[in-house]
Amino acid sequence: MTTLRLDPAAELEGLAAGTKPHLIGVRHHSPALASVMPAMLAEAAPDVICVELPADFDRWLPHLADPGTRAPVALAGAYPDGGLAFYPFADFSPELAAVRWAYAHGVRVRCCDLPLTATADGAADQAVQGPQITFAAALAARSTGRDGDDMWDRAVEVLAPGCAPEAVRRAGLGVGWALRRDAEAAGGVPTRDLVREAYMRKVVAEAAADGSRVTAVIGAFHAPALTAFPGDEVPPEARGEVVTSLVAYSFDLLDSRSGYPAGIRDPRWQQQVYAAGGDPAKIEEAAAHVVTAVCRALRDAGHTAGTGEAAEALRVAGDLARLRGLPAPGRGEIVEAITTVLGQGERLGRGRALARAMEGVLVGTERGRTAPGTPRSGLGPAVEADLEALRLPRPDEPGPKEVRLNPLGSALDTRRELLLHRLAACSAGYGEQLEVAGTGDGTALTTKWRLAWTVAVPARLDLAGVRGVTAAQAAEGALRAAYRREGADGVTCGLLLRQLEAAARCDLPGLLADLVAEAETLLPSAATLAELVVALDLLEAVGRGHIPGLTADERVGRRVRALGDLLVETAVAGIPGLAGSDRPEDAVALAGLAGRAAEDRLGLRLDESLAELCRTGSPLMQGAATAARVMLGLDDSAVMGGRVAGWVDVATRPETRRALTGRLTGLLAAAGPLLHAAPSALRPLMERVENLSDEGFLARLPALRGGFDILGPAARDRVLAEVQDRLGTRPDLTLTASPGMLATWHGADAAGRAVLAALNLPLPVAEAAEPTPSPAPTRAPAVPRRIAAVDRWRLLLGRERGGLPASCRGYGRALDELYGAGSGEGSQDLGAGTEASFPSARDWSEELQALFGADVREEVLADAAAAGRLDVLAELDPAAARPSVELLTAVLTLAGGLPEQRLAALRPLVRRIVEELARELATTLRPALSGLATPRPTRRSGGPLDLPRTLRANLAHARRTADGRTVVVPERPVFKTRARQQADWRMILVVDVSGSMEASVIWSALTASILAGVPTLSTHFLAFSTQVIDFTDHVKDPLSLLLDVKVGGGTHIAAGLAHARSLVTVPSRTLVAVVSDFEEGAPPEGMLGEVRALAQSGVHLLGCAALDDRGAPRYSVPTARRLAAAGMPVAALSPLALARWVGDRLRGERA
Amino acid sequence: MTAIAEERAPTARQIVPAEERHADELAFLAAADGGPRPPGWALTPRAVVTFICGSGGESVGAPGVPSRVIPVKFVGERSLVERCVVTLAGERGLLLTGEPGTAKSMLSELLSAAVSGTGALTVQGTAGTTEDAFRYGWNYAMLLAHGPSSDALVASPVLTAMRTGRIARIEEITRCLPEVQDALVSILSDRRLSVPELSGTDHATVSAAPGFTVIATANLRDRGVSEMSAALKRRFNFETVDPIADADAETALIRGQATAVVERAGAAFSVDDAVLDALVTVFRDLRTGRSGEGWDVERPGTVMSTAEAVQVAASIGVAAAYLPAGDPLDLLPGHLLGVVRKDDPADHGRLLGYWDGPVRRRAEDGAALWRRLWDARKHLQ
Structure with missing residues (x-):
């Protein structure tokens, strides 16, 4: 290693003055150096120019310098193992300027860098970096990233305009020297660079051997190493064939943010600086x-x-x-x-x-092109060679052909599969993947493709060729481009996950790593629970190597596993968003998620979230959370039993009975596995059911049956078996007294009976329904029970109807009409319930009335309506029906599918319910909306002086001055407050009708109709799913509004908000309330942009995750958080809270 | 040395204004840099940047002036300060936005002290701020007694700045009502304020002297800049002040300021560096939504500003000095809960999530400090 421990100025002077060789230290893209390059070379007048390019590229230099070649272009060398060296050139690349000058002036050019075919010790760690083996990237990497980049920019580029060429050259050499010194100080120059420099020295020495003047145009970092010739030759080893190519390139790929190596930021600007030629x-x-x-x-x-x-x-x-x-x-x-x-x-x-x-x-997007006559190279030939090697259809054997691949079993098939996926990603139109059916529950392991080399394929490959010279690079480029295009308005989690899967299937570790990094930021902040589940599955497949051909990369693998952990945590954070759910799937998901999260460790957060759900969730989620807590060991199963028993106890009114159904459904959906393992957890429930009075039991029977309906028939059979076990053991348990004592009791009983008979007193009614006499009848509770315990269970489980006594069959039959046999495991079993169903809804209704009473009948019929039984609605008496949102929901759900004639029959019912509800609501809301802002006098200085009042208030302080005038000294001035202009306010309710929002839709319509009655407020009602419908005309008539709304479809909040924005005239006097679950189907950026635009214009915004009387929402927590950050607070509101908000705004009280 | 002596001068004030605290530095810089100055400026633009960002540990000086080192006063990007100075040199309004507690107000005070020698011409924006604060008010007793005259007129800080060619500071401009904010539009575009009550006299219009401009600060968490009218926005250049990027710089700043607070309370700051490091780490993780290790952290709705970190550090310091009881580290979770749980109850869950995630992971990785924090989790519930 050369030691450089001298005075920087002297050292730099030595570098700059050297002529063996004459050094020009460059950065790969540098407008400053490129524009002064001809002048520098003309001054040095070299015989040979050595350019830092691998020697393999020598044959491309004439084509590169050809005046017909228009930059940007790129030189590329592809290794057989998929590694790639990539050298893009633009007009502002100093090397290109040097090569062009040399060819124009007849000067020889030599590529002096280590050939790509050669490799050296230490190349292993370089191979990991793959495409990074370029000097620009090397420069950036060697100099702590951006700071180093800035250093070149600051020391060379921005200072260059107006400077002499020699000064620019020295600046470049100086930066290179500094970087090198830093590198040496920070742990030495990498071996690979030392080997390359040794090779450069060799080439330069060869070129200078005949006495020629040599100019070396090399990376500034390497310049200090070329001055000395220690003669340390490292014999390069061969690394196999390298395919080199010269391809057209474009500015958008040249930009360093495109994901392609060796780029520069903002190429078009650099081009303009180059064109300015150094003139400030x-x-x-x-x-x-x-x-x-x-x-x-x-x-x-x-x-x-x-x-x-x-x-x-x-x-x-x-x-x-x-x-x-x-x-x-x-x-x-x-x-x-x-x-x-x-x-x-x-x-x-x-x-x-x-x-x-x-x-x-x-x-910019300018595209370069190669000069006419340049040999064909790049993607097309590379792909043809691959196809040849993999024996797939190719130009000399075009197909079509159907192949079945076993990528997980055969190495050859793995490579084939990979290539086919990559070609598909480049849209080469070469192969088409066919469906393969899996066996049983398993997914298919083999894949099937229909392949053909048609004339379109080479043409499409040429198009894709600008993105890369191998299938892998072109696939990566194509995927990145498509991703940028589709994600231009913001990346959705769905798009990211699709891209992630494509990157994994095409084995593109670079892209995969980028996407995982992106996923680390995007998914935790934006994914819904469903997307998180998909993501967790995908990440597991990637992490465990279940994707064929995916290079196992430990670093990526680690990150993927870490991301998996992170997503579980995110999902835990999203649990509060389930609070209002009434879908059994959510209960199952909650249990699964809790289990998954607890596998690793049980967090404080999960504990708290579940406890919160137990307290405040919808009935279904309360049940699910209760079960989840027991499964995680947070609560004892006795606690759960007690809680369940409590639910049964309070189920005395229609609302609590409905809640019982929901809670049981949630509990049983979530606790399925638990019940297999420990059915005793339900024991308190069993006791409670058995101890209820007959009336109490019958009133709760439909609710209990509805709750247990979530279990499949087989599971219900298991519960019944458990009940029977338990009841079967009862005599043993109750035989605590000795037989002798029992005999005594029996004797006493018999004597008492005889006495009663003798006195002619009525005897207690014999329990006719009980097939076997109770072993200890005198110990029975005071309330007589006609329906035996086991029959109660038969009824509420809907099983073993054959075993029911005749007196109970009617109940079973009436409920079977609603619930049928159930679905899932065991539903094919036709062992029971073969009795004929009711001939008409009327018969059924009458039977229910007779058996259960009017209240319960109405509930059952409403449930039946909700389950899709149209005919029962006719049985509901409009005058007698108890107005409830649930009933209205059920009716309205069906109304959508009804012909006008049937609808007309329903109208009285709906009208009555709507009117009743609206009247109740109006009573609640009116106080919140009353009161108007009036200007008042005040002593606070602020508005204009209230002169008359001030005079009146200060007459006491009047003084007569010396000249006889009277002066009032205003010690206590009075001011007017700013009177608000009474302009009309506008309220826009934007209501999501995409599916799960029925209750909120009803409340919204009712609230809107009441708000429409406020004189200073004009109310608009927009219903949206993927389309927006303006119901403003109907807003005063909630009945017609509700009958016209069609629930269903996707969610596109941005569209709803965009329409709302078009209605805004005076932003500061406009209120927009969005009622939605905020599971936006479109990219969230659109929605956030709309919210931001509205918030910026000053509109008052409010998001309602739910608008109902329960206040337990089901919504996407991450989206809500982002919306709140954008300016729309999100909360679950009751109509009263919404009305208060409106009232506050109207009165001018700010949040 | 003299600066320290002055700082300790027995003036019984809690806070000394910037122009007094750094008076001799300002005088020195004015003498040292004789280059051209924008009209009305006390220093050259370059000297203003040096005053705020420091001289990088090197002595600056000029012939005839003894050279000295200018310390850093604002921890942040130098280019940000440069842009601010360039904006002011163009007599354009400067609006500093950013999260609360990012030293926006301090930067604005330093800028106005350096440029026009005083940071006192300040309007504090509140919901109750009236147009009088931007224009003028009246001495009503005088007004009623003598009728409108220039004597009865009470000039606002903005009007004073216009007359004297200085910088007016408006704190929290977005908290003013939009109608009130718009009083600035005509001032910033016409650079003239008319007083219709005094029409017919020389005082009917006040024209801005060269050098007059406005530095406003706005808080992104309150109402943001959303309620500003487009007309007003167009008259400002916007600079976003980010939280301190460098953890070490932030720790040093917090230690410095917390020490000062505790010393004002009459005790010595004796909190361990490790505690401060943990404090800064937690604050930064929760603020950025990403831990130093790259783990995602759910951000609470509360702002986790450096200023609040200073308060927590100072509270722990004072507690450790006057109420010594065990390890000050145990106090950290309780203080954090106080900072985080302000208005959104869900923030409590987020803090618990942070404890479940990064704190626990670090504890599992064997860091003793984080193990102690994990053990102190009961204080969070």
Whole structure:
């Protein structure tokens, strides 16, 4: 290693003055050096120019220098193992300038870097970096990343304008020297670089051997190493064939943010600096062009950006440059100035538009081309060679052909599968994957493709060729481009997951690592629970190597596993969002998630979330959370039993009975596995059921049956068996008294009976239904029970109906009408319940009335309606029906599918329910909306002086002055408060009708109808799913509104908000409330942008995760958080809370 | 040395204004840099940058002036300060936005002290701020007794700044009502304020002297800049002040300021560096939503500003000095809970999530400090 421990100035002088060789230290892209390159070379007048390019590229130099070649172009060398060396060139690449000058002046050029075919010790760690083996990237990497980049920029680029070529050369050499010294100080120059430098020295020495003057155009970092010739030759070893190519390239790929190696930021700007040729005035002019172009693009995007701002931005850029002592503004100054003046401190919304405008103006999309006559190279030939090697259809054997691959079993098939996926990613139109059916539950392990080499394939490969020279690189480029295009308005989690899977299938570790990094930020903040589950599965497949051909990379694997852990935590954080759910799937998901999270460790957070759900969730989630807590060992199963028994006890009113159904459903859905293992957990419930009075049991029977309906028939059979076991052991348990004592009791009983009979008193009614006499009838509780314990269970489980006594069959039959046999395991078993169903809904309804009473009948019928039985609705008496949102929900769900004739029959029912509910609601809401702001006098100085009042208040302080005038000294001035102008306010309710929101939709419509009655408020009602429908005309008539809303479809909140925005006329007097579950189907950026735009204009925004009387929402927590950050607070509200919010705003009280 | 002596001067004030605290540095910089100055400026733009960002440990000086080192006063990007100075040099309004507690107000005070020699021309924006604060008010007793005259007029800080060609500071501009904010539009565009009550006299209009401009600060967490009118926004250059990027710099700043607070309370700051490191780490993780190890952290709705970290450090310091009881580290979870749990109850869950994630992982990795914090989790519930 050369030691450099001298005075920097002297050292630099030595470097610059050297002529063996004459050194030009460059960075791979440098407008400053490129524009002075011809002048420097003309002055040095070399015989040979050595350029730092691998020697393999010698044969491409004439084509590179050809005047017909238009930059940007790229030289590439592909190793057989997939590694790639990549050297893009633009007009502002100093090497390209040197090569062009040399060919124009008849000077020899030699590539002096180590051939790609050669490798050396220490290459192993280089191979990991793969495409990073370029000097620009090397420079950036050797110099602590961005700081080093800035260092070159600051020390060379921005200072260069107006300087002499020699000064620019020295600046470059100086930076290289400094970087090298840093590297040496920080642990030495990597072996690979030392080997390369040894080779460079060898080539330079060979070139200079005949006395020629040599100029070496090499990376500034390497310059100090070329001055000494220690003669340490490292014999390079062969690394197999390298395929080199010269391909067209484009500015958008050249930009360093594109994911391609060896790029530079903002190529179009660099091109303009190069074109300015080092003249500060011309650079200022270019800056002016950039600023005006950005302003224009910003205006096109709908933001204000006038000439005044453009002039100010240009001034700031220029003044910054002067403050920093620069001859002309550089890229950094321009970006800073534009951001300061035009960004207005917003990172989303305007900031995003500005970033896009700057990208368009500074990056550019110009495409290069190779000169006519350049040999064909790149993707097409590379793919043909691959196909040949893998014996797949190719030009000389075009197919079509169907192949079945076993990628997990055969190495050859793995490679084939990989290539086919990559070609598909490049849209080569070569193969088509066919469906393969799996066996049983398992997924298919083999894949099937239909392949053909058609004429379109080479043409498409040529198109894709600009993105890379091998299938892997082109696939990566194509995937990245598609991702950027689709994600232009913001990346959705779905898109990211699709891309992640594609990257894994195509085995693109670089892209995969980038995406995993992106997923680390995006998924935790934006994914819904469903997406998290998908992501967890995908990550598990990647982490465990279940994807064929995916290179096992320990670093990626570790990150993937870490991400998996992270996502579990995220999912735990999202649990509160399930609080309002009434879907059994969510209960199952909750249990699964809790189990998954607890596998690793049981967090405080999960504990608290579950406890919270137990207390405040919807009935279903309360049940599920209760079960989950027991399964995780947070609660004892006795606690759960007690709680369940409590639920049964309170189920005396319709609401609590409905809650019982929900809680049981949630509990049983979540605790399925638990019940297998420890059915005794339900014992308190069993006792409670058996101890209820007959009336109590019958009133709760439909609710209990509904709750147990979630279990499949087989599972219910198991519960029944457990019950029978338990009941079967009862005599043993109760035989605590000795047989002798029992005999005594029996004797006493018999004697008592005889006495009663003798006195002619009525005897207690014999328990006719009980098939076997109870062993100790006198110990029975005071309440007589007609229905035996086991029959109760038969009824509420809906099993073994054959075993029921005749008196109970009616109940079973009436409920079977609603629940049927159930679904799932055992539903095919036809052992029971073969009785005929009711001939008509009327019969059924009457039977229910007779058996259970009116209240329960109504509940059962409403449930039946909700389950899709249209005919039962006719049985509900409009006058007698108890108005409830549940019933209304059920009716309205069906109303959507009804012909007008049937609808007409329903109208009275709906009208009555709606009117009742609206009347109740109005009573609650009215106080919140009353009261108006009135200006009052005040002693606080603020508004204008209230002269009459001030005079009146201060007459006591009147003084007569010496000249006879009277002066009132206003010790206590009185002011007017600012009177608010009474302009009309506008309330826009934006309501999601995409599916799970029925209750909230009803409450929204009711609330809207009441708000519509407030005189200073005009109320709009927008219903949206993927489309937006304006129901403002119907807003005063909730009945017709509700009958017209069609529930269903996806969620596109941005569309709803966009329509709301079009209704805004006076933003500061507009209220927008969005009622939704916030599971946006479109990219969230659109929605966030709309929210931000509304918030910026001053509209009062509120998001309602639920609008109902329960206040337990089911919504996407991450989205809600992002919305809140964008300016729309999200909460679960009752209509009263919403009305209070509206009232507060109208009265001018700010949040 | 003299600066320290002055700082300890027995003036019974809790806080000494920047222009007095750094008076001799300002005088020195004014003497040392004789370059051209924008009209009305006390220093050259370059000297203003040096004053705020420090001279990087090197002595600066000029012929005839003894050279000295200028210490750093604002921890942050130098380029940000440069942009601010360039904006002010163009007499354009400067709006500093950012999370609460990112030293926006301090930067604005330093800038105005350096540029116009005083940071006192300040309007504090609140919901109750009226137009009088931007324009002028009246001495009503005088107004009623003598009628409108320039004597009865009470000039606002903005009006004073206009007359004298100085910088007016407006704190928390977005908390003013939009109608009130818009009083600034005409001042910033016409650079003139008319007083209709005095029409017919020489005082009917006040024109801004060269050098007048406005530095406003706005808090992104309150109402953001959303309620500002587009017309007003167009008259400002916006700079976003980010939280301190460098953990070590933040720790040093917190230690410095907490020491000062504790010393004002009459005790010595005796909190261990390890505790401060843990404090800074927790604050930074919760603020950025990402731990130093790259783990995702759920951000609470509360701002986790450096200023609040200073308060926590100072409270722990005072407690350790006057109420010594065990390890000050045990106090940290309780204080954190106080900082985090302000308005959103869900933030409590987020803090628990942080304990479950990064704290526990670090404890499992064997860090004794984090193990102690994990053991202290009961204080969080």
